[in-house]
Amino acid sequence: MQSPIPTVTDRPHHADIIARLPSEWTAWPRDDGSVNSHVLEPNKTPSLFKKNKLRWPKRSVVFISDPHADAHAFEASLIAAGVAERKKKAGLGQLTLTKKGKQSEIIVGGDCLDKGPSNLELLRSVKQLYKLKARVTLLAGNHDLRLLMGLLALARKKDVGNQHFFVRMGKKVVPLFREVFDEYLADTHWDKKIPDEDTCRELLFPGDEWFKEFPFHAAGFLTAEGIDREVRKMESKNHSFEKHCLAAGLSLRKVYATSLKCQALFLHKKGEFNWFFRKMELVAKRGSFLFLHAGLDDSMGQMLLKSGTKYANKAFHRNLKRRDLFSFYYSSIANTFRTKYRDADLPLTKRGVEAIHKAGIHVVVQGHINRQQGQRITIKKGLVHVEADITLDAHSRKAEGLSGFGIGATLIGKDAGIVGLSCDYPTAKVITAQDLQGIYG
Known part of the structure; x- marks a missing residue:
C-alpha cells in the first residue's frame, strides 16, 4: 500500500x-x-x-x-x-x-x-x-453560535428566553472583544453615544428575576438536569463575566460599544465577517x-x-x-x-x-x-x-x-x-x- x-x-x-x-x-x-x-x-x-x-x-x-x-x-x-x-x-x-x-x-x-x-x-x-x-x-460549532446568540440577543427585544445569552458567552469571548476594540474602536470616539456603566450593565446582564423565571420557561424544552445545569452555569457567569472583562481592560461601556461593532462586523450585510455565519x-x-x-x-x-x-x-x-x-x-x-x-x-x-x-x-x-x-x-x-x-x-x-x-x-x-x-x-x-x-x- x-x-x-x-x-x-x-x-x-x-x-x-x-x-x-x-x-x-x-x-x-x-x-x-x-x-x-x-x-x-x-x-x-x-x-x-x-x-x-x-x-x-x-x-x-x-x-x-x-x-x-x-x-x-x-x-x-x-x-x-x-x-x-x-x-x-x-x-x-x-x-x-x-x-x-x-x-x-x-x-x-x-x-x-x-x-x-x-x-x-x-x-x-x-x-x-x-x-x-x-x-x-x-x-x-457551539463556540461560534454562542457569539451569534449573544449578538442577536442584544439586537432583539429582551425576554426571559434570551436575556442571558450575552453573558452566557462567558470569559472565552473576552479575547475576541479585546481584539475588536483594539482594531476597530480604540482610536475613535467610540464612547460618544454609549450610555453609562450602570445602564450598560442592565443592557448586557440578565435581571434578578431571570433566575426565578427561567426554570418555568424552560420546562418542557430542557431535561431537569439541563435546566439545573443552565441555571448553575449562569449563576457563575453572572458573577464572573464583568471581572474577566475588567481584567482584560474592558469596562462595560467598552464591552457594549464592542458588541455593537461586532453586530456590524458579523450581522450586517456589508460587515467584514458577514460571510461567517451565512456560509x-x-x-x-x-x-x-x-x-x-x-x-x-x-x-x-x-x-x-x-x-x-x-x-x-x-x-x-x-x-x-x-x-x-x-x-x-x-x-x-x-x-x-x-x-x-x-x-x-x-x-x-x-x-x-x-x-x-x-x-x-x-x-x-x-x-x-x-x-x-x-x-x-x-x-x-x-x-x-x-x-x-x-x-x-x-x-x-x-x-x-x-x-x-x-x-x-x-x-x-x-x-x-x-x-x-x-x-x-x-x-x-x-x-x-x-x-x-x-x-x-
Missing part, C-alpha cells in the same frame, strides 16, 4: 511543520487497553452497519476541527494535510492550493472562535480558502459519513431519515432568523453542535440510531471533544464516531501541558481509508478502506 501520509512540499518555510509530523503510519490502535479495540471487531459492530455497504465520499475529505482562534495551527494543518502550501512569503494569509487541495473538500468542523491567540486572524485564514476557490464546508452549515453528508461538530439525538435522526441533510441545513438557517432564540438554542438542531451525550443533553437512543443507519449514515465525524494524543474512533450509543478535535490552539495546549500550536487533520477517502494525522501521536493512524469494507460492506 502506498503511504497514506500526505506529502508536504519540501520548502524551507515548511521545515517547522515537517519536523513535527509523524513520518510513518501504523494501523489504528487495537490493543486490549485501547478505546478503539472494539471498532474493527465484527461481533461488536452494530448490525445495521453490517447490512449496508459503506459508501465513501466521492471526493477526498480533509477534516479540521476546533481551530479556536489559532490561525498558525489552522494553516499549518492545511499544509500538513497536503492541500495547501505557503508562498515564498512565509507569514499568515500566504497560502496557495496544491493539486490535492484543488481536488479535495476541506471541511472545517466548527469552533473557529474563542480561546486564542487571535480570532480575527483565524477568520481571515478561513476566508482565504474561499478566495482561493477551495471547496470548503464550514460547520457550526455555515449544520451537517454535511458525504457517502456514508456524516460530518458535524458534536453529535446527534433521536429527533435529528428522524429528520435526517425523513428529510435529509439539505433540509436540516435549511432548518438551521431559518431558525436563526426567528425571533425566538430560546426555542432554537435548546432545540434538537442546536443539540447537534452542543451535545456530549450527557444526561443534560437531548437523548440519542436505539430508535434514533436505527433511523440514522436507515438514512445511510454509518460513521459520524465530529469535533467538540478534544483529544491530546490524536484522533480517536469509538462507538457511542451504538454509532461509530471519529473524534477529530486534536487540541490545535496554543491556548488550550498550554493549559494541558502541550507545547506550541497543534498540527493535524483527519483524512477520509476510498484510497487511504481514515487517516488520523497529529503532531501529538508518533505515527499516522490508519484504518484502510479494505479493513472497513471487509467488515461493514
